[in-house]
Amino acid sequence: MQYLLAVASADGSRANQLLEEAWAAQASAAERRAAACVIDSNAAEITCPACGATFATGVSECPDCGLNLR
Numbered sequence: 001m002q003y004l005l006a007v008a009s010a011d012g013s014r015a016n017q018l019l020e021e022a023w024a025a026q027a028s029a030a031e032r033r034a035a036a037c038v039i040d041s042n043a044a045e046i047t048c049p050a051c052g053a054t055f056a057t058g059v060s061e062c063p064d065c066g067l068n069l070r
C-alpha cells in the first residue's frame with residue numbers, strides 16, 4: 001500500500017513517529033527484528049535480517065537462509 005501524507009513541517013517529526021508506531025503495532029516479531037537489523041560489513045559478525053542467524057562477515061549470502069547480502 002502506498003499513500004501520501006501531507007503535514008505541516010512543524011508536525012513532520014511527530015507524524016513520522018506515529019507512522020512508525022502504527023507499523024510496529026501491526027508488524028510481526030520477525031518484521032520488527034529485521035527492521036532494527038543493521039548490517040555492518042566491517043564487523044566481525046553480522047546477524048541475518050531475514051532469519052536471525054549470526055555468522056562471520058565476508059560472505060555474499062546468509063549461510064542459513066540464503067538471503068543475498070550484496
Ligand SMILES: [Zn+2]
Nearest residue numbers: 048051062065
Ligand atoms: Zn538468513
